[in-house]
Amino acid sequence: MGPLTLAVFSLAVAGLLLLTGYVVYLCIIYPLNNPIRQLPGPQSKWLVEWRHIVMTMDPRRSPHTAAEFVEKYGRNVYIRGPVPWDQRLFTLDPVTMNHVLQNTTIYEKPWSSRRLISGLIGRGMLSAEGQMHKRQRRIATPAFSLQAMRALIPLVFSRGTALQERWMDLIREGGAEEGKGTVINVCSWASRATFDVMGAAGFDYEFNALQNEDNELLRAYVDMFETAVSRQKGGMRAMLSMYIPIIDKILPNETTRFVAKCQKVIERVAGKLIQEKKRKISEAEEKGEVYQGKDLLSLMLKSNAAKDLPPDQRLSDADLLHNINTFMFAGTDTTSLALTWTLYVLALYPSIQDRLRAELLSVAPAADLHTLTNDEVQRLYAALAELPLLENVLRETLRLIPPVHSSIREATRDDVVPVSGPLKRTLKDGRVVEERVSQIAVPKGTFVHVPIEGFNLDKGLWGESAWKFDPDRWNDLPETIKALPGLYQHTLTFSAGPRACIGVRMSVIELKSFLFALVTKFRFAPDPASKIGKANVILTRPYVAGRQNEGSALPLLVTPYVPDES
Numbered sequence: 001m002g003p004l005t006l007a008v009f010s011l012a013v014a015g016l017l018l019l020t021g022y023v024v025y026l027c028i029i030y031p032l033n034n035p036i037r038q039l040p041g042p043q044s045k046w047l048v049e050w051r052h053i054v055m056t057m058d059p060r061r062s063p064h065t066a067a068e069f070v071e072k073y074g075r076n077v078y079i080r081g082p083v084p085w086d087q088r089l090f091t092l093d094p095v096t097m098n099h100v101l102q103n104t105t106i107y108e109k110p111w112s113s114r115r116l117i118s119g120l121i122g123r124g125m126l127s128a129e130g131q132m133h134k135r136q137r138r139i140a141t142p143a144f145s146l147q148a149m150r151a152l153i154p155l156v157f158s159r160g161t162a163l164q165e166r167w168m169d170l171i172r173e174g175g176a177e178e179g180k181g182t183v184i185n186v187c188s189w190a191s192r193a194t195f196d197v198m199g200a201a202g203f204d205y206e207f208n209a210l211q212n213e214d215n216e217l218l219r220a221y222v223d224m225f226e227t228a229v230s231r232q233k234g235g236m237r238a239m240l241s242m243y244i245p246i247i248d249k250i251l252p253n254e255t256t257r258f259v260a261k262c263q264k265v266i267e268r269v270a271g272k273l274i275q276e277k278k279r280k281i282s283e284a285e286e287k288g289e290v291y292q293g294k295d296l297l298s299l300m301l302k303s304n305a306a307k308d309l310p311p312d313q314r315l316s317d318a319d320l321l322h323n324i325n326t327f328m329f330a331g332t333d334t335t336s337l338a339l340t341w342t343l344y345v346l347a348l349y350p351s352i353q354d355r356l357r358a359e360l361l362s363v364a365p366a367a368d369l370h371t372l373t374n375d376e377v378q379r380l381y382a383a384l385a386e387l388p389l390l391e392n393v394l395r396e397t398l399r400l401i402p403p404v405h406s407s408i409r410e411a412t413r414d415d416v417v418p419v420s421g422p423l424k425r426t427l428k429d430g431r432v433v434e435e436r437v438s439q440i441a442v443p444k445g446t447f448v449h450v451p452i453e454g455f456n457l458d459k460g461l462w463g464e465s466a467w468k469f470d471p472d473r474w475n476d477l478p479e480t481i482k483a484l485p486g487l488y489q490h491t492l493t494f495s496a497g498p499r500a501c502i503g504v505r506m507s508v509i510e511l512k513s514f515l516f517a518l519v520t521k522f523r524f525a526p527d528p529a530s531k532i533g534k535a536n537v538i539l540t541r542p543y544v545a546g547r548q549n550e551g552s553a554l555p556l557l558v559t560p561y562v563p564d565e566s
């Protein structure tokens with residue numbers, strides 16, 4: 001063996017030893033020494049552990065799991081993620097949760113989930129951390145102000161009216177007899193409508209998804225997001241790509257090639273839109289005018305060009321494009337699923353549906369929606385915003401079926417988190433004892449599971465009826481609720497703290513406007529041929545039992561509402 005070969009060999013051996021040492025540390029030493037393991041929790045004996053994730057994240061099981069955890073182990077529980085170094089704190093303690101969600105410099109989104117998002121839509125607000133995130137959020141905040149959102153109301157209403165008209169067409173085309181309806185997959189239509197809203201409101205672009213789904217940019221977004229959804233269901237390769245992302249580069253498969261193709265289309269078409277917008281803004285400036293664009297992109301470009309913004313705080317065109325992608329990803333299916341689930345619960349509770357319709361009709365203008373002027377639409381929305389049952393129905397559906405089921409954070413340094421009550425510990429002989437402590441140690445690298453649905457459905461906080469749809473509960477909330485963290489009505493549906501949803505106002509406007517357009521024109525009833533189940537595939541989606549492989553669907557019997565029938 002020559003000296004060069006020997007050196008290469010020695011280096012390779014040293015590298016292998018280092019790698020083995022690191023793997024041993026990650027898989028054995030770090031997990032065994034993490035004090036989080038002292039907390040009680042379900043057993044785990046395996047190197048690769050999926051059961052805890054399934055128990056806590058599958059919406060068919062998760063409410064039972066959370067209730068059982070609180071009963072058996074208390075509100076701070078140790079669970080395992082899929083890999084041994086994924087040591088998780090599962091907390092249903094509002095004080096602990098508040099600490100984690102407020103302290104965004106300590107608790108970040110884990111590298112693996114950020115990579116997954118950024119690999120798809122780039123480094124927008126959803127996946128950025130630290131200064132980069134702050135910069136993006138600062139530039140975007142004015143675009144989501146109350147005033148900016150109000151300006152979008154007529155645009156949102158026009159898409160609600162278009163959806164109403166499309167459903168009327170479907171009922172006519174279905175050849176339903178007078179007074180009879182047809183079965184409509186409300187899930188896919190709600191999704192098309194929210195894509196149209198986001199195209200127009202996000203970057204002044206008409207997808208025309210309610211007319212057909214052929215638009216090149218629409219197809220790129222829809223196909224790319226669907227690939228992400230199907231990947232969530234997907235086996236060993238998906239897991240390997242999550243933890244060892246370079247695999248996608250070295251061994252691209254059909255999925256990675258397909259996503260790259262969609263990204264190219266988005267870069268080309270949406271990239272051109274950004275350039276056109278910039279041109280329009282500077283043309284207006286040259287004429288001494290202010291460009292009047294009301295869409296999120298125009299408003300972000302304006303705040304990005306503000307004279308008092310230091311140059312190192314400005315976003316590049318790539319950052320802007322990634323944030324447009326982020327709004328498409330974070331703002332379309334979330335809202336369409338919220339609408340879908342609301343129509344579903346209204347179908348299950350016809351008396352509440354009737355009460356809601358009566359309330360909506362009490363503010364309905366005599367003229368058809370599409371004939372209203374912008375001012376009339378604004379007045380109509382102002383009246384809708386004051387309706388108590390509409391507000392309660394929305395709060396209650398968003399509480400009961402939050403589209404984002406749960407989230408996750410990782411401690412980027414050692415921390416101690418406050419806890420509100422005694423901790424339970426399971427002794428070796430199986431006895432459970434309670435210990436009075438005010439905080440627990442959370443070492444760097446520990447994951448914190450954020451059970452959004454878990455908090456929203458907690459019977460200890462919301463009372464025995466927590467799992468039931470009861471919009472009237474909002475007229476008389478228990479005191480325990482008012483101390484809960486949450487951006488929206490004491491629920492975690494839109495998360496909490498500096499990383500909470502930026503689009504909450506926009507989605508409420510969409511949901512109220514769409515509910516007005518749909519519930520005043522149609523009656524909704526369950527489709528007797530379809531049993532609906534829930535699954536958490538990135539978001540909590542409806543599926544028809546036995547037909548899960550056809551994708552997310554929620555067929556409802558939709559019948560035109562005839563005003564004098566009740």
Ligand code: HEM
Nearest residue numbers: 125126330331334335338404407494495499501502503507
């Ligand atoms: C019913 C509808 C919606 C729900 C339930 C929802 C829920 C959420 C939740 C739970 C988060 C936090 C995610 C996490 O911590 O992992 C979030 C973040 C976010 N949402 Fe929404 N969202 C909705 C609509 C929208 C809309 C309409 C937009 C934009 C147009 C939007 C844009 C965003 C963005 C950009 C973030 C990241 C914020 C940040 O990290 O600073 N969302 N959303």
